[in-house]
Amino acid sequence: MKIIVFSDTHNLTSAAEDIIKRNLSADLFVFLGDGENDLNSVKTQYYDKSFVAVSGNCDYYSRLPEVGEFSAMGKKIVFTHGHRYNVRYSLDALYYLAKERKADIMLFGHTHTRYHQIYDNIHFVNPGSAAIPRDSDPPSYALLTINDEDISVKHIDLI
Numbered sequence: 001m002k003i004i005v006f007s008d009t010h011n012l013t014s015a016a017e018d019i020i021k022r023n024l025s026a027d028l029f030v031f032l033g034d035g036e037n038d039l040n041s042v043k044t045q046y047y048d049k050s051f052v053a054v055s056g057n058c059d060y061y062s063r064l065p066e067v068g069e070f071s072a073m074g075k076k077i078v079f080t081h082g083h084r085y086n087v088r089y090s091l092d093a094l095y096y097l098a099k100e101r102k103a104d105i106m107l108f109g110h111t112h113t114r115y116h117q118i119y120d121n122i123h124f125v126n127p128g129s130a131a132i133p134r135d136s137d138p139p140s141y142a143l144l145t146i147n148d149e150d151i152s153v154k155h156i157d158l159i
Contacts, residue, residue, distance in 0.1 A: 001072050002026045006141035007081070007109030008129035009035030010058065015130040015158060016042045019141050020049065022156075028072070032109035032127070033081035034058045056081035056109065069101060073146040078103040082110035082126075091124060098122050105144065105151065114140055116153045125153055 004026045009016045016038040020029065029049060031039045033056025043051055052070060055062035069078045078101045085093040087110050098106040105123045112134035115126035127142035128135070139158040144151065 001028070001146045003028045003030060003072060003077075003144040003146065004141060005030045005032065005079075005107055005125065005127045005144060006130045007032035007034065007127050008056070008112055008131060009038040010129075010131045011035065011038065012131035013038040013041050015139060017045070018158060019130060020046050023143075024049075028052065028070075030077075030079055030107060032056070032079060032107060033064075034109065035131070036062050036064060052079070054080055057083040067097070069103070073148065075104040075146055075151060076102055077105045077107065079107035082108035087111055087126075091119075094124065095119065095122070098124075113137075114142075114155045116142075116155070123151055123153060128155060130158055 004023045006019050020042055029051045031053035033054050036059040052068055053064050054068050055064040067080045087108055107125050112129035114128035117124050128140035130139050130141055133139050140155050143154045
């Protein structure tokens with residue numbers, strides 16, 4: 001299964017659209033917040049694609065949930081923007097959320113920096129920002145590939 005994860009488009013709808021265009025064969029698109037209007041605009045163009053999303057701290061008046069979850073190929077995936085879990089300072093609260101929800105993969109945004117680590121058999125993944133990265137890397141998104149035996153995570157430059 002091919003899952004595209006992106007976050008923090010911050011009114012750069014063209015970044016969201018570029019991600020979708022590059023990955024038309026993806027099974028699912030996961031948006032981690034801060035650009036809900038961008039997502040809504042893209043979804044109208046790609047109505048045949050599957051999307052799940054959560055709200056971010058800049059998605060004012062959003063009706064999206066703060067935490068979402070789904071299963072893919074027998075793996076449980078939990079996702080959130082991350083601001084409510086203080087991810088800029090520590091992943092401790094996120095770790096406890098992942099353990100509580102029995103997650104195999106924990107997706108988060110907010111920091112605008114790419115991240116992937118496996119801790120206690122849980123993949124913690126931040127796709128970076130699709131618009132305004134805070135590290136020295138270019139804007140990015142993440143590709144999760146899940147099959148019966150493996151979880152693969154790859155960060156992809158959006159340039």
